[in-house]
Amino acid sequence: MASDSRTKEMLKELHDAVLAFDEDRTTELCHTVLREGIDAYRAVAEGLSQGMNSASDRYEKMEYFVPELLLCSDALYAGLDILKPAVLASGKRTGTKGSIVIGVVEGDIHDIGKNLVKTMFEAAGWTVYDLGKDVKLERFVEEQARTNSEIVAISALMTTSMLAMPKAINMLREKGSKARVLVGGAPLNADVARKFGADGYAPSAATAVEEATKLIEALKKQRQQG
Amino acid sequence: MGALKRDRMTKEERMIALLNRQPLDRVPVWGMMAGFAALNVGYTIADAYGRRGIEAVQWTAEQYGFQDVPIAGSLGVYEFGGEMSRPSGEFDQAPIVTRYPAATEEQARKLEVPDVRRAGLLPRCMETTKAMQRQGAEYLVLMLVGSWDMASYICSLENVCRWAVRKPDLVHNVLRVSTDFLLQVARYWADVIGPDRLIIFSPHAQTSNHVVSPKMFQEFCLPYIKETHHRVLDMGYKHILCHICGEHNLNLPFWAQIPMGEPGIVHFGHEVDLDVASKHFPSHILMGNVNTAVIQTGTPQQVYEMARACIEKGRRHPGGYMLAPGCEMPPRAPPHNVWTMMKAISDFGWYE
Numbered sequence: 001m002a003s004d005s006r007t008k009e010m011l012k013e014l015h016d017a018v019l020a021f022d023e024d025r026t027t028e029l030c031h032t033v034l035r036e037g038i039d040a041y042r043a044v045a046e047g048l049s050q051g052m053n054s055a056s057d058r059y060e061k062m063e064y065f066v067p068e069l070l071l072c073s074d075a076l077y078a079g080l081d082i083l084k085p086a087v088l089a090s091g092k093r094t095g096t097k098g099s100i101v102i103g104v105v106e107g108d109i110h111d112i113g114k115n116l117v118k119t120m121f122e123a124a125g126w127t128v129y130d131l132g133k134d135v136k137l138e139r140f141v142e143e144q145a146r147t148n149s150e151i152v153a154i155s156a157l158m159t160t161s162m163l164a165m166p167k168a169i170n171m172l173r174e175k176g177s178k179a180r181v182l183v184g185g186a187p188l189n190a191d192v193a194r195k196f197g198a199d200g201y202a203p204s205a206a207t208a209v210e211e212a213t214k215l216i217e218a219l220k221k222q223r224q225q226g
Numbered sequence: 227m228g229a230l231k232r233d234r235m236t237k238e239e240r241m242i243a244l245l246n247r248q249p250l251d252r253v254p255v256w257g258m259m260a261g262f263a264a265l266n267v268g269y270t271i272a273d274a275y276g277r278r279g280i281e282a283v284q285w286t287a288e289q290y291g292f293q294d295v296p297i298a299g300s301l302g303v304y305e306f307g308g309e310m311s312r313p314s315g316e317f318d319q320a321p322i323v324t325r326y327p328a329a330t331e332e333q334a335r336k337l338e339v340p341d342v343r344r345a346g347l348l349p350r351c352m353e354t355t356k357a358m359q360r361q362g363a364e365y366l367v368l369m370l371v372g373s374w375d376m377a378s379y380i381c382s383l384e385n386v387c388r389w390a391v392r393k394p395d396l397v398h399n400v401l402r403v404s405t406d407f408l409l410q411v412a413r414y415w416a417d418v419i420g421p422d423r424l425i426i427f428s429p430h431a432q433t434s435n436h437v438v439s440p441k442m443f444q445e446f447c448l449p450y451i452k453e454t455h456h457r458v459l460d461m462g463y464k465h466i467l468c469h470i471c472g473e474h475n476l477n478l479p480f481w482a483q484i485p486m487g488e489p490g491i492v493h494f495g496h497e498v499d500l501d502v503a504s505k506h507f508p509s510h511i512l513m514g515n516v517n518t519a520v521i522q523t524g525t526p527q528q529v530y531e532m533a534r535a536c537i538e539k540g541r542r543h544p545g546g547y548m549l550a551p552g553c554e555m556p557p558r559a560p561p562h563n564v565w566t567m568m569k570a571i572s573d574f575g576w577y578e
Contacts, residue, residue, distance in 0.1 A: 021391070064439075065442065066437045067390055068439075071391055071392070074388075106315060107313075107315045107319070135472065140258075158556075159521075159558075160317055160557050160558055162519075163558060164317040178555075187470070187518060192519050195523055207424035
């Protein structure tokens with residue numbers, strides 16, 4: 001069992017390695033975590049994930065851009081691959097914040113943004129059901145019903161493909177889904193999102209988790225009252 | 227909203243006058259149409275990217291009073307050995323890459339410039355330009371995609387982004403081959419068609435700060451764009467229309483260093499304020515920048531107001547101005563919203 005100071009030191013190093021998109025260093029540190037008996041759950045939640053959150057902050061400040069975020073994401077997943085078995089074996093759950101179905105709508109194959117949003121949710125401890133790109137609209141409905149996810153996140157990068165969003169939202173509502181719908185993508189803005197009937201809009205990968213958290217809190221409140 | 231004022235110049239007269247800094251009847255409008263034109267004349271969206279797309283653009287430009295002419299050119303996918311599919315579904319907009327020509331590092335390292343007289347779509351593109359020339363077109367457009375954008379079509383944007391950090395030499399190799407390819411295409415068109423009436427259309431969507439940092443732009447985009455433009459202008463081309471959509475504010479000082487002809491045309495998305503653009507490009511023609519999301523989903527009043535604001539800013543610019551959507555006209559835009567742009571021109575865009 002590692003000491004508290006050693007654990008803190010390792011958490012910071014994991015954070016820094018992800019932030020510096022140093023995949024090799026992240027891998028090496030994760031093996032050290034296991035070897036030294038450091039809590040793998042904390043290593044994920046307070047080390048790797050915090051590194052991705054800091055990367056997201058830098059993206060918001062226009063200090064990081066898509067290449068840096070992609071590489072931070074690679075480092076994060078390299079670390080998760082090593083630590084996840086130990087987290088599962090420990091009985092501690094990582095997917096406690098909420099669950100989300102995510103995908104790029106039918107007619108659209110631009111998935112870099114969606115993949116970065118997915119990474120942010122995974123880093124923040126959400127359970128993510130990723131439908132991929134060019135997703136038939138009924139798949140959003142089916143997957144939300146199957147997983148009972150609180151959030152459905154829909155992405156589009158074209159002015160034509162974004163027209164699939166109101167249709168997907170209507171399909172969810174017609175099936176009686178109470179899930180909150182979050183939309184994002186280059187051609188959208190808050191007005192368009194509202195017009196499409198979405199519950200929330202995230203202008204960037206960095207803001208998606210915060211917006212979804214607000215939606216899920218409102219949903220929980222509504223459930224308590226109803 | 228009443229009838230529109232009647233034009234006093236033909237589309238051709240207006241474009242030639244704009245490029246020669248001569249007086250115009252009104253602010254010109256470039257519709258940036260592909261799918262919109264095809265659907266407008268009753269064709270499918272896939273037709274926009276075939277032979278029928280030529281007449282669709284011509285007819286729709288005539289209907290609306292736009293400056294658009296069919297654009298010949300290719301993204302490099304077929305030419306380097308990849309595959310694409312045309313849009314066909316209800317929500318499709320543009321062709322998509324179904325197989326990248328060089329998706330692996332080894333393929334990217336071995337890339338070679340294909341024979342531009344025979345490769346991929348280029349023979350058909352050349353036929354399009356020749357047909358337009360036979361029709362007596364006063365101006366023609368050849369697309370030369372920016373080198374970084376072409377690299378992303380050849381290798382995928384994700385690969386290019388990752389390699390730019392991890393394997394910069396590999397990206398420089400792809401950019402070198404892409405640039406050489408573009409220059410050979412330009413040379414071929416100059417030899418067969420002649421550069422005088424050809425406007426180069428040069429799109430750079432993937433170089434925006436939504437994707438890359440200004441530092442990365444400076445290292446990987448700027449040198450190749452500069453080289454391409456210098457050499458294209460040396461071939462005798464007079465005007466380059468740079469399509470710089472998306473968030474480009476941090477890149478503007480670099481774009482200002484890039485030659486685009488005398489004058490060039492700089493086309494912005496709604497993210498760049500036209501007054502800001504005017505300071506960076508005082509002698510070039512500005513073009514843009516009506517928000518395409520508003521054209522697609524807004525009310526006619528919103529489109530009208532947005533177009534009015536663009537026209538008023540554009541008219542203050544000393545280098546000249548052309549109203550346009552910030553990117554491609556949404557194929558399924560409400561036609562009335564598109565007409566409303568012309569209504570705004572009629573009300574606020576007249577010089578006389």
